[in-house]
Amino acid sequence: MSEHAHDRIRAVVWNDDALELLDQRLLPAVERRLRLGTAAGVAQAIRDMVVRGAPAIGIAAAYGVVLAARARFAEAPAGWRARIGADLDLLAAARPTAVNLSWAVARMRATIERAPEGDPCPRLLAEANAILAEDIAANRRMGALGAALIEAGGSVLTHCNAGSLATGGFGTALGVIRTAHAAGRIDAVYAGETRPWLQGARLTAWELVRDGIPVTLLADGAAAYLLCQGRVRWVIVGADRIAANGDTANKIGTYGLAVLARQHGVGFMVVAPVSTIDMSLADGAGIPIEERPAAEVLDLAGARVAAAGAGAWNPAFDVTPAALIDAIVTERGVVHAPDAAGMAALLAG
Numbered sequence: 001m002s003e004h005a006h007d008r009i010r011a012v013v014w015n016d017d018a019l020e021l022l023d024q025r026l027l028p029a030v031e032r033r034l035r036l037g038t039a040a041g042v043a044q045a046i047r048d049m050v051v052r053g054a055p056a057i058g059i060a061a062a063y064g065v066v067l068a069a070r071a072r073f074a075e076a077p078a079g080w081r082a083r084i085g086a087d088l089d090l091l092a093a094a095r096p097t098a099v100n101l102s103w104a105v106a107r108m109r110a111t112i113e114r115a116p117e118g119d120p121c122p123r124l125l126a127e128a129n130a131i132l133a134e135d136i137a138a139n140r141r142m143g144a145l146g147a148a149l150i151e152a153g154g155s156v157l158t159h160c161n162a163g164s165l166a167t168g169g170f171g172t173a174l175g176v177i178r179t180a181h182a183a184g185r186i187d188a189v190y191a192g193e194t195r196p197w198l199q200g201a202r203l204t205a206w207e208l209v210r211d212g213i214p215v216t217l218l219a220d221g222a223a224a225y226l227l228c229q230g231r232v233r234w235v236i237v238g239a240d241r242i243a244a245n246g247d248t249a250n251k252i253g254t255y256g257l258a259v260l261a262r263q264h265g266v267g268f269m270v271v272a273p274v275s276t277i278d279m280s281l282a283d284g285a286g287i288p289i290e291e292r293p294a295a296e297v298l299d300l301a302g303a304r305v306a307a308a309g310a311g312a313w314n315p316a317f318d319v320t321p322a323a324l325i326d327a328i329v330t331e332r333g334v335v336h337a338p339d340a341a342g343m344a345a346l347l348a349g
């Protein structure tokens with residue numbers, strides 16, 4: 001495949017013994033990498049949205065475990081495995097909704113338990129690198145599987161950012177969109193601006209413009225009017241956690257788009273690697289939904305816009321019932337009209 005701008009976008013990079021994160025709070029105005037050398041610094045960066053997006057925060061946390069192991073082993077090789085437990089817990093708790101975070105930390109924890117005596121860092125770094133590489137490969141596979149569902153002609157709508165910035169590279173929902181656009185199946189991409197963090201306006205638009213894929217932004221409240229006009233064939237989104245019955249948590253506003261899509265006969269596609277599936281939860285009611293500070297809603301770009309005295313409710317995610325989802329696309333295959341049986345068959349296969 002020829003090199004596109006997305007091939008050069010890497011949100012999470014291990015470089016010269018430290019973790020470098022492209023600071024997503026500053027995009028698109030400023031492209032700056034933060035260099036982090038401690039697990040506590042990585043946890044803080046995840047909490048503060050320097051890095052965001054379900055797979056990307058899992059990958060960042062995996063490298064955070066490498067930093068923690070380096071520090072604990074340097075303190076004293078004896079007993080480092082016991083002392084690293086607090087670092088793992090800190091990383092896993094940095095944000096609650098995306099299960100990729102605790103999944104990646106659990107995978108690193110298992111690697112720690114299996115590690116032979118001696119310096120654990122080479123083995124742990126190899127595991128973090130594997131998590132990153134597997135995520136990119138999964139995105140490529142999902143891109144092909146999801147694009148195959150899209151008939152040529154027409155437009156798609158996406159929400160939030162599920163692109164290179166939210167993953168190891170290429171993207172989940174944006175991976176499908178990139179693949180479908182390259183195959184000539186998509187005429188235009190609409191992106192919701194995604195208040196309050198504006199992941200759509202700042203990040204998705206930035207990625208698509210760099211790829212030369214035409215992107216049209218809309219205020220989140222304009223989606224109903226867009227979908228009633230018949231130009232959009234699919235709504236395509238990523239996911240932060242998918243329960244065993246297919247109920248899907250994703251960026252706040254996703255559930256509303258699913259209701260609108262069903263109302264207007266538009267397909268609704270969720271694209272996520274199997275690391276986003278949480279089979280321990282029977283349905284979406286058990287998914288923890290992060291509530292972020294009210295100031296994110298009351299302010300715009302750091303300046304107060306809401307009336308003094310007003311409060312704000314700021315859930316970062318919502319849960320779309322599986323019944324509103326036409327297809328869940330994973331690297332293992334597509335679950336059409338997802339339900340508990342379909343999800344179990346996917347993971348058994």
Ligand SMILES: CSC[C@@H](O)[C@@H](O)C(=O)COP(=O)(O)O
Nearest residue numbers: 052053054160162166238239251
């Ligand atoms: C491939 S990313 C899928 C989701 O993680 C994405 O759509 C999303 O909701 C991200 O939320 P964010 O709060 O920006 O981390």
